[in-house]
Amino acid sequence: MTTLEEFKDRLTAAQPSLKVWGDFVREAVKAISKSEGITLQILSGRVKEIDSAIGKLSRKPYKNPMSDMTDLVGVRAVCLLSPDVDRLCASLMLHPEWKIQKSRDTSKEYEQAPEKFGYQSHHFEVRAKIDFDIDGVVVPADTCCELQVRTLMQHAYAEVVHDSIYKSSWGAPTRAIRFVSSSAALIETADHLFCETMNILELETKSRGELLEQLTGLYDSKIKVKGFKDQKFNMMVLEELKDFIDDNTLPKLSDFLNERSYIADRVSSRINSDVFWSQPVSMLAYLLVHDHLYLIKEAWPFSESEDALAMVYSDLGKKFAN
Template sequence: METQEQKEEQLIKDYNSLKPKLIEWANFVDLTLQNIIYTNIESASIKIQIPPQYRLKSDESLIGKAFYNNQFKNSSKPLKRIEDKVGTRIVLTSLREVKIVKEIVLSNTEFWNVRISRDPDKSFDKKPKEFDYTAIHLNLTPLGSSSIFKGFSNTDLEFYVCELQIRTLLQHAFAEVAHDTIYKGAFSSNNQLVRLLSKAEALMEVTDEYFCNAYETMEKVEEYEKSFLNGLIKLAESELDFKFDKNSIDIPLTNDIFNIFEIRNIEIREIEKNIQRNKSLLKSLLANTKSYLGRQPIVILIAYLVFFDSSELKEKWHLEENILKEIFMRLNFSFGIG
């Protein structure tokens, strides 16, 4: 009869035989994740805080999970059943981004077979002490067509799962502390500590939701401001035969002016009407103004405000007065008269 020591030695021997392909597969997963996420990073407004970087389970950790964990101790094939032999994680800013990346990974089935292995809410209900369960867990298994695994059967491929965790930065920081303290530490039976960390996790989840709401609000504002800016650029081209250099647009300055003069109360159509009424003056302004502001699309908005409400414009103006005086002069307005 095989002794426990022999079982453990055989497990590690079998594990060592898997490691080269596990590492190769994990490298492929990391690179592919970065490629497919960066392809969508601008359109989806994703901010990667920590890029994917795989980690291989240590021999000692594998033995502990295979033979000294209630979930696997009676398993005839623990090496196959343990699906986090190699794992990677990607850390993002908000829960919204986590959901987006999850859908990106699930939809790219030309690279892997993918399965959701843990639902955060259901997993936490079952195992409230395992604080890394708040992350989304996906299991990525190689396809039979993978060049890495030529000649491997579907049964063989099941040994090469790479576990992917998708977390927010808050979830990541909390899990790194709580997982080591509770799940692997000496305090797993300390109910008071578990309750305290549970409260902290609840607060973290609420904070994540607030962050998500804040990002949604910012995105709506950014979307409106981008649309307004594009409207000014298009009007310059279509009505004034002038093309701004998009690479030279000062976005912080533009947003500053937009906020001060509350562009949500201004219709692009009204600016267009103003251009049509004062086309020659505005063409001259764009052609002859050599200042930094004159190379920014917001100069069209400022010109509109000169015509529409010059008193309010002067009252709210917070930059050098001479900058505004030049625009007034080129539009045949006296700066001393509101």
Template sequence: MTETEFRALWEAEKPVYQAWGAFVADSVKSALKSKNKDLDSFLKIPAKCRLKDDTSLIDKAFYRPEKKYEDPFNEIEDKVGVRFVVLLLNDIKEICDLIENSPMWTFDACKHFDKDKETSPLLFTYQSVHYILRPRNDIQTDSVLVPSTTPCEVQIRTLLQHAHAELTHDAIYKAKRTVKPGVHRTVAKSMALIETTDDFFASVTAQLNYGPLEEFGILDKLDNIYFTNTGMHSHTQKSSLLIWDKFEQCVNGQLVKNIQKFLDTDSHIFKIVKDNPASNILYSQSTLLFVYWMLKKKKARLLSDWPLSRKILESLAHDAGISIPVE
């Protein structure tokens, strides 16, 4: 294939690659939303597809001595790409799981830094997870027929890995002069630092976000009880987290069963919730069920350590017909 033929074919095929890249980006984002991910916070950079620059594509196909293609158009698999940038290494795994379990495409995991670390444990270099995705069957999207042979490259990185890649890609891999060994060594040291920092971030996040509440699935179970009996979805806010933090010692594997037993005999609690949805923000949170249980079973402890305004607690107790001293 000549360069002129390559250019003509690429111009003709651009709409196909654009449609497939957009489909991949939208599908992964939709799957993340279905897992209740807030894309504005989970993805640190908006994920959208991009077509490879014409000049860069031609250079890669015909002018780079390390690339020797027999069929450059079909062998180059990053003509369109999508990049997902997240905060933590565990976030990368979530996207990997979505990609690898989707029925909409086949995938080739062409690069994964975990495997790189296994094969070269002493090497610190550019890190990212790369997939090549192709439609499982020919598909129609955006009024464009996308053949099952159409590739899309997906990159998944942490924010620190992305910062490293953005700095080094142009500075080193696109350098116009030979890069000296000292530069490569400095880049390798920075990658080692980034990997260590990523590990620290993951450790801190685990410590901040995992405790008895998560161990026993308390919030999910209470949310389910709340919805089943009120028809409303619970919306956990910072106020609830302050309550749970203060009474974490009360959380155990029997807590939800004890709350349910209490509610079975005091079912009027749910009528209070439905009659007062806007009078108190706690009424929109399933943590309210825990507070009423504490008012009934551990009132002294609740009054002693209550972290919010006392007037809020007095209002809740009044609505439930529970007597507490008024300050």
């Protein structure tokens, strides 16, 4: 059994190696997140204060506290939603320079005590495989960093209840526990709803993106003069006019332009005078005006390009004012 004084001396000496190992893990998490296209909301690290570690040792006996106490250094990664957490955790398990294992089954803990473990963040023990020399500081093999990965809502929950309920030395009021349990359920429901929302938006964005890609291909095949294409502008126009667009729109536009070759000439001649004519939706506007006439004028989302839209009407022999 290590005495408190021995533990304090060893922990003091280990501070530099704990810090650089925590920094290494934090930077690795950052790099993995970037490679997976995951935006971290929070990425932080800390070395446990010596007095806090000694206090923990006095409350709970450890045979070898330097190796058994797994949170002497810790890193926390907070993602927006649970799919990001799952992807990040899967990639963390594959990192070649550490040994990693899940240290807690929070789902089981939640079943046993929902008032204490309402947030199901992932807890890992990340240990150095071999002795590391990082910037002149040796990190001994098996040095452990506690890594927590959770969603932003789980993090907010944890920040509220961690000290006041989970680590409280006295029993929390029943009413408070009831509110905590309810909020845990709401977090799970909200995460599910947000994920479903993101899936719907992703599918819609993908559909709009594919439409714009095809429209751009058609535009480029007709217009040899290259100008600046504003993707955001084009996507917003497609979104606002989606009720006038269906699966037959692009094939119909291709035939429409082939029958009216003058349209490509008009568009090309105006590219240097107005950025509107560099946008693929400028060609789509001709078909939509032809088919829906004044409905397009009313639905058109940008008043700044109304002069250009008036030229579309004029080119088709239509009056812009109804």
